Amino acid sequence: MINFADYQTDEVLLINPPLIFKEGFRRPSVSIPLGFLYVATSLKKYTDKKVVLRDYIGHSKVKLDDRKNLGNVSEQDHYIGLSYNEIKKDLSDITIPKVVGISCSFLSHSFETIQTLVNIIKEISPQSKIILGGCGLIEEMHTLFNGVDVYFFGEGEERLPHLLNGQFVDGIRDSAGHSPVDGQTPPYLKGDILTKHSVLDYSLVDIEKYVYLNEQGAHSRFSRTPRSVSFITTRGCPYTCNYCMIHTVHGRSWRLYSTESIFQNLEALKNKYGVEHIHIEDDQFALKVPRFLEIIKKIQDLGMTWDPSNGLYVQHLKEEDINLMAKYGASTIKIAPETGSQRVIDDIIKGKPITIKKMRDIAKWSYNAGLFVTGFLIIGFPQETEEDIKLTLDFAKDLTEKYNVRWTVSIARPFPGTDLRDYCEKNDLLTDASVIEVLGATNLYNIKHKTFTLEYLQSVAKEIESTWIDAGALTEGASLVEL
Ligand code: SF4
Known part of the structure; x- marks a missing residue:
């Protein structure tokens, strides 16, 4: 069990590790490490701890294609970061x-x-205690690593300083996966506490290093400039899609940063660091329409552009909202119907109240407003039928032909902590793929389906995605899409 006194310290070393993008992953994509930056900012601002930071992502000299002397990875994988020898030194x-x-x-x-x-x-400091935290943690962490002393689930801005004072902290696990308080969910930042931790100290990361990586091709977003960074204006999502694991990181509530703090961060990025493009990583950016429009107008007023990382929830948007998006500098919109079958939305995905009809309207209004529309689809749910797949194919092709929608098609993956995984477990539908493979491999089908095979689903995905490429409709925005 955890002896909290062992973690009382006046000095802490925080490390952001290198990343490996395996063969088969479309292309590497990195941006400033937001979780690392939020925690580092709070420790510096609100504690008297000495905080030593090491961001091992990126390298000032090595080009992405030069894999020699980097980590012990194959010629086919992209390794982004200092080599293990450099880190050890x-x-x-x-x-x-x-x-x-x-x-x-x-x-x-x-x-x-x-x-x-x-x-x-x-090896260098056997007595040091190692805490592993961040939004990538899953329930099974203790079965994946050796030598980690504490797995720190949930947000760290308030709770990590408590642990470093040797105080009891809930929501953590020891090396064997035991929790001091079984089943207790860590509290999430909200209200005044969220506001307290909202303004970032960007000097704690080397933004120019990330600009360099973007120049080397490690940014697959829609930005036309390498001077682009990730940014959040909210945390969490109120919906409950069966395949989504976001609630395991941020709970079920939707929490909003104040527009004042968002503007402060945006102004710093523009005025101090010359950032030109904001990549919004929110899971739900547009739920409150006036706030959403206020923020994108501010980005435009600062002379920057933006794009969303995730599909926007658009069911509530009106045509005039789409027109205002275009007026305030948006060049793209991402929608996430996930399917062309209303049955799949209502009976399988369940937690996201949208209609196929509204998705069609949004695609049409966006196209008419001059926005480049991209969309996400998922195929291969265990309860899905060939009839559902046919509806998805027809829907996707129709919107591509009419509104030049460019689709990204994913094969359903039973992520840990999701209803989809529960369903597969209950019905003995999981293959023996490891949880790391399920999380990382986009070219596997980890569900035993009575008729669908990986080859069949890949052929459907290819048919949908190639419709757009065959359309020969490369617009300026489209040419920047990840391919
Ligand atoms: S709407 Fe998006 S973020 Fe929210 S639960 Fe569904 S997939 Fe997850």
Whole structure:
């Protein structure tokens, strides 16, 4: 069990690990590490701890294609970060403090690098305690790593300082997966506490390093400029889609940063760091329409552009809202119907109240307003039928032909903590793929379906995606899409 006194310290080392993008992943994509930055900002601002930061993503000299002397990965994989030898030398040159925090935002891309970092730290400083935290943590973490002392679930801005004071903290697990308080969910930041931790100190990360990586091609977003960063204006999502694991990170509530703090962050990015493009990572950016429009207008007023990372919830938007989006500088819109079958939305995905009819309207209004429309589809749910797939094919092709919608088609994946995984477990439909494979491999089908095969689903995905490419409709925006 965890002895909280072991974590009382005046100094902490926070590490952001390198990332590996395996062969088969479309292309590497990185941006400033937001989770690492939020926690580092709060520790610096509100505690008197000495905080030593090491962001091992990126490298000032190595080009993405130059994999020599980097991590122990194959010629086909992209490794983004300092090599293990460089990291070992760097950590040998400092005195590693009593407590080290490692950030895990993308488990499938950092699984190997985190374990290697843990080994290096334990070799140099066996007495140091290692805390692994971040939005990439899943229930099974303790079965995946050796040498990690604490798995820190949930948000760290308020609770990590408590742990570093040797105080009891809930929502954490020891190396064997035991929790000091079984089943207790960590509290999420909201209201005044969220506001307290909302303004970031961007000087704690090297934005120019990320601009360099973007120039090297490690940014697959819609930005026309490498001077582009990730940004959040909200945390969480109130919906309950069967395949989505966001609630395991942010709970079920939708929490909003104040527009004042958002504007402060935007102004700093523009005026101090010359950032030109904002990549919004919110799971739900547009739920409150006036607030959404106020923020994108501010981005435009600052002379920057923006795009959303995730599909916007658009069921409530009117044509005039779409026109205002275009007026306030939006060039793209991402929609997420996930299917062309209303039955799949209502009976399988369940938690997202949308209609196929409204998705058609949004695509039409957006096209008419000059926005480039992209959309997300998922095929291969265990309860899905060939008839559902046919509806999705027809829907997708129709919207591509009429409104030049460019689709990204995913094969259903039973992520940990989701209703989809529960359903598969209950009905003995899971293959023996590891949880890392389920999280990271986009070219596998990890569900035993009575008729669908990986080859069939891949052929459907290819048919939908190639419709857009065959349309020969490369617009300026489209040419920047990840292919
Ligand atoms: S709407 Fe999006 S973020 Fe919300 S539960 Fe569904 S997939 Fe997840």
